[in-house]
Amino acid sequence: GIDISKLRDQTGYVTLDIGYKNTGATKSAITFLDGELGILKYRGYPIEQLAEKSTFIEVAYLLIYGELPNKEQLADFEFQISRHTLVHEDMKKFFDGFPSKSHPMGQLSSLIGALAAFNPESLKQGLTNEEVNLEIIKLIAKMSTLVSWIHKKSLGHPVTYPQNKHDYVTNFMHMTFGEITEEYVVDPVVVDAMNKLLILHADHEQNCSTSTVRIVGSSDANLYASISAGISALWGPLHGGANQAVIEMLEKIKADGGDTDKWIAKAKDKNDPFRLMGFGHRVYKNFDPRAKIIKKACDDILEKLGVNDEVLEIAKKLEEVALKDPYFVERKLYPNVDFYSGIIYRALGFPTEMFTVLFALGRLPGWIAQWKEMKTNKEPIGRPRQIYVGVSDRDYKDISSR
Numbered sequence: 001g002i003d004i005s006k007l008r009d010q011t012g013y014v015t016l017d018i019g020y021k022n023t024g025a026t027k028s029a030i031t032f033l034d035g036e037l038g039i040l041k042y043r044g045y046p047i048e049q050l051a052e053k054s055t056f057i058e059v060a061y062l063l064i065y066g067e068l069p070n071k072e073q074l075a076d077f078e079f080q081i082s083r084h085t086l087v088h089e090d091m092k093k094f095f096d097g098f099p100s101k102s103h104p105m106g107q108l109s110s111l112i113g114a115l116a117a118f119n120p121e122s123l124k125q126g127l128t129n130e131e132v133n134l135e136i137i138k139l140i141a142k143m144s145t146l147v148s149w150i151h152k153k154s155l156g157h158p159v160t161y162p163q164n165k166h167d168y169v170t171n172f173m174h175m176t177f178g179e180i181t182e183e184y185v186v187d188p189v190v191v192d193a194m195n196k197l198l199i200l201h202a203d204h205e206q207n208c209s210t211s212t213v214r215i216v217g218s219s220d221a222n223l224y225a226s227i228s229a230g231i232s233a234l235w236g237p238l239h240g241g242a243n244q245a246v247i248e249m250l251e252k253i254k255a256d257g258g259d260t261d262k263w264i265a266k267a268k269d270k271n272d273p274f275r276l277m278g279f280g281h282r283v284y285k286n287f288d289p290r291a292k293i294i295k296k297a298c299d300d301i302l303e304k305l306g307v308n309d310e311v312l313e314i315a316k317k318l319e320e321v322a323l324k325d326p327y328f329v330e331r332k333l334y335p336n337v338d339f340y341s342g343i344i345y346r347a348l349g350f351p352t353e354m355f356t357v358l359f360a361l362g363r364l365p366g367w368i369a370q371w372k373e374m375k376t377n378k379e380p381i382g383r384p385r386q387i388y389v390g391v392s393d394r395d396y397k398d399i400s401s402r
């Protein structure tokens, strides 16, 4: 006759796992990750094959709909996206309000949240699959336009409108770096590099931002609100913000004379808050397969573009020293995806403050796929428990006697 659920509530009997280090929050069929063996697969396809052979838009389709598209499906997906790349002209007014030095990630999360206001039909309860799909297409299309406009506004330049004759990545690079005053041709080497980077960032199972998207969406919040929350979660330097932090760190080491041993010693010193940015990962304890691909891509792209970047040499030296140092070896700290990605972004011409925005652009299909899976599986609202450790009982005191 004992009601166990009530008993648990009264005694505070819950699983305590601060930081969710070993708590599964869902069952998912999207991304497989083995941190011990350094394996990452999207829908069963190894990341190495996708990065080598696929395009970002094809991978987006795979993540969201579960299968690689055939020719017609891919052409239709690309066509649908290209039809929605324009954003409402009134959205340009946001840029008049943002201070010129405001961080691109703050702008991006506000702009994506604001898309719900410009698409009120997305707020309707009980949307059909077709209606949900339309919002997904609009979001993928408009985010690339908004990201390029954030870049343009940071320069004080007029925005460039989408040209839908181009594929998704070429269009994005065109809007980001093209001028309205002259013809701009996007180098295929650059398009290839961007596709690789976006693919490598496209999903990563249950991390801080993805779990945020799922938990916000679980309250039935709309797609734009859920993704905007994910963007905010990604901003932090312990997550997506690390790619900006890596370049800032490498620049600092360069300005300090390039003494990598000194900075490795700082990272090991427990009284010094400095951490080697781009090193370590909650799940990968052997190597990050994305970092392996990016390191090679970094060498190839810099060579093809004829860019000679001193910070790449510093990064390689740091890695070499750290991988032999018992502190890093014992704690299984290896370069993660962010360690080399920033060097490529820089070679492509992006300013440092845009790096995390590019991570968000790449992660968008993963967030969408995870949001859609959570909805399809009709998961209950996310609502963790806690163990209360505060004062147990006291009486209110009037302010005059405090």
Ligand code: ACO
Binding pocket: 237, 238, 239, 240, 242, 267, 268, 274, 275, 276, 277, 278, 279, 280, 281, 282, 283, 331, 333, 336, 337, 338
């Ligand atoms: N430099 C120096 N020491 C480190 C580093 C680092 N980059 N990362 C971890 N450590 C040390 C910790 O001080 C700790 O040492 P201790 O056991 O002596 O106390 C030990 O390694 C374990 O670290 P935790 O912080 O407990 O590991 P956690 O899994 O919580 O954190 C994280 C993982 C956040 C990625 C961490 O390694 C870190 O801060 N790295 C730098 C930031 C970074 O690159 N983030 C990007 C992550 S990848 C991504 O989001 C795409």
